[in-house]
Amino acid sequence: MEVVILDDARDLASVAADAITALLARKPDAVLGLATGSSPLAVYDELTARHGRGEVSFAQARAFTLDEYVGLPAGHPERYRTVIDRDFVTRVDFAPDAVRGPDGLADDIPASCAAYEQAIADAGGVDLQILGIGSVGHIAFNEPGSSFASRTRIKTLTRQTRLDNARFFDGDVDQVPTHCLTQGLGTIMAARHVVLLATGASKAEAVHQLVEGPVSALWPATILQHHPHATVLLDPAAAGRLQLAGYYRETFAGKPTWQGI
Template sequence: MEVIILPSSKEVGALAADAIEDLVRSKPTAVLGLATGSSPLPIYDELARRHDEAGLSFTQVHGFALDEYVGLPAGHFESYREVIRREFTNRVDVAAENVHGPDGTAADILGACHAYEEAIKAAGGVDLQILGVGTNGHIGFNEPGSSLASRTRIKTLAEQTRQDNSRFFDSIDQVPHHVVTQGLGTIMDARHVVLVAVGAGKAQAIRDFVEGPVSAACPASVLQFHPHVTIVIDEAAATRLAGADSYRHAFGNKPAWQGL
């Protein structure tokens, strides 16, 4: 696990975008795992800028969203399919049919979850998975207590998560109680995981999953077992890390050829 501490969200987004650009330029058919929430937005802004100004192309790229609310109608402004389109895929040249998301409106949710797992496999697996982290340590919508080997499935949102997400709705009453999410085992299958987080509100979660024990009580801690994880955070999110100085030293002296 590599921890990189940068001054601001803009620099966090730019460094994560560097990893994605390197991947897409070397493998035009790359499969990206796409996250929503506030943390990935600087990444998507930077990728859109590079598409417009530097010709970065996504025409052959496939994207798989991490999760989706259950019960929101198709086209709802806060459905994650719409958020991904609005914040990223409609701003670049990725083909609409290459962007996939869990189906939160399916009559057969279990069948839809299985089909989503199979679709990821059929695409060759995720090359780079973008992640954020919740204040309670969730990744995707794998709330505390989730099996570390879990696959795509329906989950009940923790009340803290509903409160955190209520800022995107008119009131907390509009936030669904259930979601479909890639499981922790599904996320761990990605070849490279890039997790981004900014702000003091994420500092304890960062401390818990980077330096704490691996436990279902902190789902993101499973990333300690992943062979290629990059954690990119700002100074505010790093305030509780005991090893912050060591992480800064390691990144500051990293060989340029090594990349992310």
């Protein structure tokens, strides 16, 4: 696991965008994993700007989203498919139907989840997965206690996660759905490169557990310690609990410029 701590959140977004730009340059038909939430927004803004300057194209790329609320109607402003389209997909040049997400309105949810897993496999797997992390250490909607071997499935959201997401629902936790479909930890771990972004002091404890704590289902993101190519991008506030912050800064500053993340 590589930990990168930078003072400016825009610099973090640039580092993540550099990795995606380089991936698409060498593999134009790469498969991306897209996350919603506040953490990746600056990355999507940076990629959109680069696309506008002709520096990167998504025309041959495909993408899969991490999760979806169960029961929100099509077109709902907080349905994750609506959000990812608004925040990123429609701002660049993805081909029609190149981006797919779990179907939170499926009549047969288990069958739909199995089909989603198969679609990822048929695409050749995810080359680069963007992630955020919740205050309780969840990635996607894999709440504490999730199996490290889990695959796409329905999950019940904890009250803390619903409280965290209430800001997207006019601050009303009762409007936040109680269930979601989510890629499992096993699904996420199958991605060839995982890039996790976290900013703000509210993420500091989860980041501390992720990077320096024991691997435990109590903090689901800790499974990423076993990933062969995981990059964690942090601002100083999110890195505030890290014991080895100085070491992480030193090693990143000393990397060869050609190496990337």
